Amino acid sequence: MKNQKKTKQPLTIDQKIKRRNFLSLGVFALGSAAAYKGWRWLSTSAEELTGVTGGAQVPLRRALNKTELFFRNFFSRNHLVKTYPKSMAVKNVRQNSDIGLESDIVMAEWKMEVKRSNGELMHITIDQIKALPKTEIVYDFKCVEGWDQIQYWGGLKMLDFIEHFGLAEETKTQYMGLMTPDKEYQVGLDMDSAIHPQTILAYEMNGQPIPLNHGAPLRLIIPVKYGIKNLKRIGYMTFSNTRPPDYWAREGYDYYSGL
Amino acid sequence: MKQIKEKHSVLMRWTHWVNFPLLTIMIWSGLLIYWANDVYSITLFGHTYVKFFPDWFYEALDIPAHLAKGMAYHFLFMWFFALNGLIYVIYTVVSGSWRELLPQRKSFKEAWQVLLHDLHIRKMLPPQNKYNAAQRIAYTAIIVMGFGSLSTGLAIYKPVQFATITWLCGGYHLARIIHFVLTIGYVFFFLIHITQVILAGWKNFWSVISGFEVIRSNKPMEIVPTANPKNDEKPKED
Numbered sequence: 001m002k003n004q005k006k007t008k009q010p011l012t013i014d015q016k017i018k019r020r021n022f023l024s025l026g027v028f029a030l031g032s033a034a035a036y037k038g039w040r041w042l043s044t045s046a047e048e049l050t051g052v053t054g055g056a057q058v059p060l061r062r063a064l065n066k067t068e069l070f071f072r073n074f075f076s077r078n079h080l081v082k083t084y085p086k087s088m089a090v091k092n093v094r095q096n097s098d099i100g101l102e103s104d105i106v107m108a109e110w111k112m113e114v115k116r117s118n119g120e121l122m123h124i125t126i127d128q129i130k131a132l133p134k135t136e137i138v139y140d141f142k143c144v145e146g147w148d149q150i151q152y153w154g155g156l157k158m159l160d161f162i163e164h165f166g167l168a169e170e171t172k173t174q175y176m177g178l179m180t181p182d183k184e185y186q187v188g189l190d191m192d193s194a195i196h197p198q199t200i201l202a203y204e205m206n207g208q209p210i211p212l213n214h215g216a217p218l219r220l221i222i223p224v225k226y227g228i229k230n231l232k233r234i235g236y237m238t239f240s241n242t243r244p245p246d247y248w249a250r251e252g253y254d255y256y257s258g259l
Numbered sequence: 260m261k262q263i264k265e266k267h268s269v270l271m272r273w274t275h276w277v278n279f280p281l282l283t284i285m286i287w288s289g290l291l292i293y294w295a296n297d298v299y300s301i302t303l304f305g306h307t308y309v310k311f312f313p314d315w316f317y318e319a320l321d322i323p324a325h326l327a328k329g330m331a332y333h334f335l336f337m338w339f340f341a342l343n344g345l346i347y348v349i350y351t352v353v354s355g356s357w358r359e360l361l362p363q364r365k366s367f368k369e370a371w372q373v374l375l376h377d378l379h380i381r382k383m384l385p386p387q388n389k390y391n392a393a394q395r396i397a398y399t400a401i402i403v404m405g406f407g408s409l410s411t412g413l414a415i416y417k418p419v420q421f422a423t424i425t426w427l428c429g430g431y432h433l434a435r436i437i438h439f440v441l442t443i444g445y446v447f448f449f450l451i452h453i454t455q456v457i458l459a460g461w462k463n464f465w466s467v468i469s470g471f472e473v474i475r476s477n478k479p480m481e482i483v484p485t486a487n488p489k490n491d492e493k494p495k496e497d
Contacts, residue, residue: 146296252327
């Protein structure tokens with residue numbers, strides 16, 4: 001009976017203050033606990049099993065892949081990378097890594113093996129590539145580490161390569177895969193980026209044949225990607241609808257790595 | 260007689276407290292990324308005054324050699340950071356509380372007086388409503404900074420697809436520098452903010468959690484309705 005009487009009375013100021021303080025404290029404490037729990041869950045989440053990708057925690061890899069899908073909506077092959085006059089290109093081109101270049105190679109015997117959709121293998125020599133019209137580009141090469149350099153490359157435009165060697169059917173797949181001759185370094189490229197008009201199979205740097213440490217005799221220059229996708233010394237080219245192996249994607253980096 | 264004075268809306272409190280851990284994670288993951296190309300310093304006439312960052316700093320926070328991890332965290336939490344900021348800005352515009360926040364013409368002169376007061380040089384504070392002139396400038400600046408971080412971030416994240424944004428930010432290099440400087444700015448904001456919050460006292464701090472302050476007055480009124488932002492131009496004495 002007493003209680004009933006109490007509830008019917010309007011709350012006093014002190015009761016209101018007490019109530020709201022209690023509620024606020026409760027919500028704040030719960031929110032903080034949830035945030036802490038969430039952070040614990042994320043920061044201690046298991047690393048993904050190494051497959052095509054690796055090295056990242058499972059939820060973070062999922063987020064990278066979702067974010068890729070979102071930003072691919074903004075990709076257009078008409079979005080061209082800014083180019084510069086040759087005079088602005090650096091003379092000392094930075095070299096960051098030797099992975100895939102450490103095996104011995106007999107330059108004269110080098111051929112690029114292209115695997116067609118029907119399984120047929122093509123072996124293309126550097127002379128065949130050099131015989132085709134050369135395309136040059138001077139652009140700002142960007143490394144995933146954060147540095148960039150204006151560099152001058154020359155070679156065969158990927159689109160010309162596709163056309164000349166009759167690979168149009170192959171480019172209907174979703175991915176192009178490239179590997180060094182020793183298969184130690186690999187990159188996987190979404191087809192839109194691979195056949196971007198500024199993607200080049202390069203054999204010249206600063207107007208000279210590419211030095212060994214920069215990927216002689218033939219390397220990839222793909223300005224719409226970070227440097228990690230610009231594979232040196234191409235040995236193999238494949239086409240597929242699933243993601244090809246990719247060296248840095250297995251080390252925790254974003255598979256897409258597009259600019 | 261005690262009175263409840265409504266001070267901060269629920270949405271303002273939520274976004275404020277959500278932003279705190281988000282920004283912390285963004286700064287931390289940003290450091291992991293910056294480390295991979297840590298070229299910035301304050302150098303004048305060949306003498307380096309501050310190197311960003313000294314080794315002891317990196318070691319203390321376990322920064323080195325976590326670039327991939329930093330990118331993975333940065334590119335996940337950027338969504339929440341942007342979303343939280345967007346919700347706050349939309350709310351501020353729609354609710355009309357921007358009127359209490361945007362600096363007014365007199366704010367810049369008054370902010371100076373507030374500064375002198377806080378440094379114990381001037382005795383009197385200029386009359387103020389919810390936020391004083393210095394707060395108006397600071398809380399508006401921090402939103403502009405957030406917008407700056409998002410734009411310069413986008414400019415260095417997708418400099419080809421969003422080339423226009425990169426160009427508007429002054430190019431790839433300048434965008435990265437602005438992105439970095441803004442981050443340093445947040446740290447300074449945080450330090451000043453914390454100092455001011457401590458000086459303002461517990462009641463002021465608690466109101467950002469509870470939403471109200473208890474004031475004592477002789478008037479027998481129970482609840483003071485939320486200040487009508489339109490009346491903001493005519494400050495009343497409390």
